[in-house]
Amino acid sequence: MLIVIFSIGSLPAHAGDLIVAIRDTNGAPVRDAIVTVKLANGEPNTQASPLDKLSINQKDTTYHPFVSLISAGTPVQFVNSDQWGHHVYSFSKAKRFDITVPANTSSKSVTFEKPGIVVIGCNIHDRMLAYIFVNGEGQPAKSDKMGITRFLGLPAGTYSLSAWHPSLRSKRKQPPIDVSIGQEGETTKEITLKLKRPAKKKRKPYKY
Amino acid sequence: MRPLTFIFATLTALPAVADEGFPRLEIHGLIDIRAVQTDDQPGWRDNGLGKTRFGGKRGDGDRLTGGLGEASLLLRPQFGWDSGGHLHLKFEKDQKSTVDIVEAFATYRPASTSPWRFSLKAGSFFPPVSLENVDIAWQSPYTISWSAINSWIGEEVRSTGAEFNGRYRYDGGGVTIGGALFAGNDPAGTILHQRGWALHDRTTALFDNIPLPATTADFRNRGDIEPFKEIDDTPGLYLTLRADDEDLGGEFLLTAYDNFADEGATRRGRGAWRTRFISSGFSYFLPFDIEMLTQFMHGDTERQAPTGNILDASFTAAYLLLSGFVDEDELHRLSLRYDWFRVDDQNIRPGSGTPIDEIGNAWTFAYTYRPDEHHRISLEFLSVASTRAARLTTGVSARQRDNTIQTSYRFTF
Numbered sequence: 212m213l214i215v216i217f218s219i220g221s222l223p224a225h226a227g228d229l230i231v232a233i234r235d236t237n238g239a240p241v242r243d244a245i246v247t248v249k250l251a252n253g254e255p256n257t258q259a260s261p262l263d264k265l266s267i268n269q270k271d272t273t274y275h276p277f278v279s280l281i282s283a284g285t286p287v288q289f290v291n292s293d294q295w296g297h298h299v300y301s302f303s304k305a306k307r308f309d310i311t312v313p314a315n316t317s318s319k320s321v322t323f324e325k326p327g328i329v330v331i332g333c334n335i336h337d338r339m340l341a342y343i344f345v346n347g348e349g350q351p352a353k354s355d356k357m358g359i360t361r362f363l364g365l366p367a368g369t370y371s372l373s374a375w376h377p378s379l380r381s382k383r384k385q386p387p388i389d390v391s392i393g394q395e396g397e398t399t400k401e402i403t404l405k406l407k408r409p410a411k412k413k414r415k416p417y418k419y
Numbered sequence: 420m421r422p423l424t425f426i427f428a429t430l431t432a433l434p435a436v437a438d439e440g441f442p443r444l445e446i447h448g449l450i451d452i453r454a455v456q457t458d459d460q461p462g463w464r465d466n467g468l469g470k471t472r473f474g475g476k477r478g479d480g481d482r483l484t485g486g487l488g489e490a491s492l493l494l495r496p497q498f499g500w501d502s503g504g505h506l507h508l509k510f511e512k513d514q515k516s517t518v519d520i521v522e523a524f525a526t527y528r529p530a531s532t533s534p535w536r537f538s539l540k541a542g543s544f545f546p547p548v549s550l551e552n553v554d555i556a557w558q559s560p561y562t563i564s565w566s567a568i569n570s571w572i573g574e575e576v577r578s579t580g581a582e583f584n585g586r587y588r589y590d591g592g593g594v595t596i597g598g599a600l601f602a603g604n605d606p607a608g609t610i611l612h613q614r615g616w617a618l619h620d621r622t623t624a625l626f627d628n629i630p631l632p633a634t635t636a637d638f639r640n641r642g643d644i645e646p647f648k649e650i651d652d653t654p655g656l657y658l659t660l661r662a663d664d665e666d667l668g669g670e671f672l673l674t675a676y677d678n679f680a681d682e683g684a685t686r687r688g689r690g691a692w693r694t695r696f697i698s699s700g701f702s703y704f705l706p707f708d709i710e711m712l713t714q715f716m717h718g719d720t721e722r723q724a725p726t727g728n729i730l731d732a733s734f735t736a737a738y739l740l741l742s743g744f745v746d747e748d749e750l751h752r753l754s755l756r757y758d759w760f761r762v763d764d765q766n767i768r769p770g771s772g773t774p775i776d777e778i779g780n781a782w783t784f785a786y787t788y789r790p791d792e793h794h795r796i797s798l799e800f801l802s803v804a805s806t807r808a809a810r811l812t813t814g815v816s817a818r819q820r821d822n823t824i825q826t827s828y829r830f831t832f
Contacts, residue, residue, distance in 0.1 A: 295497070296439060296440050296443075300530045302532050307533070311439070334528065334529075407665050408704060
């Protein structure tokens with residue numbers, strides 16, 4: 212189990228919490244969405260500090276976790292728990308690499324310097340897919356099973372809020388939403404994402 | 420799917436390779452048991468002009484039959500990071516040899532960190548035409564019997580050669596252009612001329628044959644076709660274009676095939692037929708998660724008999740299939756398909772031989788229950804209405820309707 216913790220820094224005296232609920236067009240909670248908050252006036256945010264490192268596991272020919280959130284400069288290790296090899300690669304603009312991971316071994320670290328979205332595949336097993344969201348500016352958080360992201364202790368001010376998900380129907384960026392955080396208390400916001408058909412329905416039962 | 424896994428490499432024999440875990444072999448298999456209620460139209464497997472796999476005996480009325488629908492074993496070795504293989508063996512009592520090969524090929528696909536990826540395939544394989552046969556062992560997840568188009572592909576079209584593909588990828592889709600040079604498919608098209616279209620689920624194994632329909636009332640055997648013979652020693656060619664996009668929720672496939680056979684060539688009594696076709700397929704998700712598949716094919720086959728007789732026919736077929744799950748868990752699937760097909764005699768010297776014109780259509784309705792990856796229970800109603808003048812020579816009217824009800828239990832691993 213991987214726990215991603217972004218240190219918020221010392222909490223300022225006037226700060227509020229922001230709770231963002233992500234739903235699909237049917238109203239169902241959406242997990243694995245990345246919500247980013249940025250100060251609307253363009254001033255630099257409380258920067259999230261990079262994780263020491265991240266490991267992505269390969270088990271039962273599936274990447275775990277499906278979506279990871281890191282800051283630029285974080286090294287990522289690929290851990291193969293399967294009894295067979297995986298050939299991890301990406302041709303995404305933010306990071307192009309390929310690395311072979313024999314059964315029951317861990318790869319060397321791969322560092323993701325550039326912000327952006329990196330789609331990870333396996334050259335042997337086409338259906339394996341993982342996403343790494345490499346954060347640039349702003350403060351990101353990943354939605355949980357209930358589709359909830361929490362930003363605790365945001366300094367009062369106006370923020371612009373944006374959301375991303377691997378199954379977003381349009382490749383265009385969702386227009387950001389402005390939200391005001393008060394001196395104290397909790398602000399809640401709901402974002403509806405138009406998603407592609409769940410992967411399960413697309414998947415053919417067997418692919419050569 | 421959790422395959423049975425065997426690791427053959429040993430540390431002592433191949434230390435360098437064994438560290439990486441190659442070679443590795445995945446074994447899959449499928450067994451299908453069938454019960455069929457059919458009418459009395461003799462099926463094409465019994466030298467009849469019926470359109471379904473399981474036919475009856477004329478005058479006997481409806482009958483209940485069944486047995487083994489399919490028994491297949493798939494060996495999928497991985498030789499290294501970039502190369503693998505695929506061997507599909509089929510076991511069948513009625514085959515010329517009980518165990519025979521359906522597909523056998525090796526693949527080479529190095530990883531690419533650019534949007535373009537190139538791959539190579541060599542051996543014997545189906546040209547990419549079918550959008551239906553995407554399940555294990557070239558089966559369809561939608562119905563038991565395949566469309567007329569893909570029944571023919573399974574029965575008489577196989578390429579032995581090398582296929583090259585270049586795919587331009589982006590997140591959620593891509594475009595693939597490809598093609599193959601092949602041998603060993605010179606008799607392709609014979610069955611469409613001699614028997615016409617059929618709807619079934621029987622692939623012809625590489626060394627097997629297909630019976631020719633009788634043209635007499637006593638159903639005397641007229642011989643058979645060995646579809647995967649090389650007769651004129653000239654290679655054939657096919658080109659493909661495939662595009663798929665998750666945002667659009669669709670896939671498009673275009674195939675142009677020509678076996679470039681010398682239509683006058685004969686070897687060991689087997690004749691070559693110059694056969695070419697264009698095929699297009701499109702799949703798309705409609706509202707309410709209903710999957711739509713449609714394919715169209717048009718082609719021509721020609722043979723110059725040693726007597727100088729020219730046999731020439733054009734063939735056309737299309738289908739539309741709608742399929743969807745009834746339940747949230749996607750265990751219960753309903754599919755409905757409409758097929759339309761025809762064969763037109765293009766003989767420049769008519770009046771010789773058996774008439775071969777044909778026109779027909781078919782409705783297929785199937786329900787499948789797949790409680791998990793290993794088990795599938797299906798029920799299918801198939802009704803084919805067709806008019807083929809050649810039936811007159813067997814003492815029945817040209818227009819016939821074939822009806823079958825099939826149930827199948829399938830175990831896959």
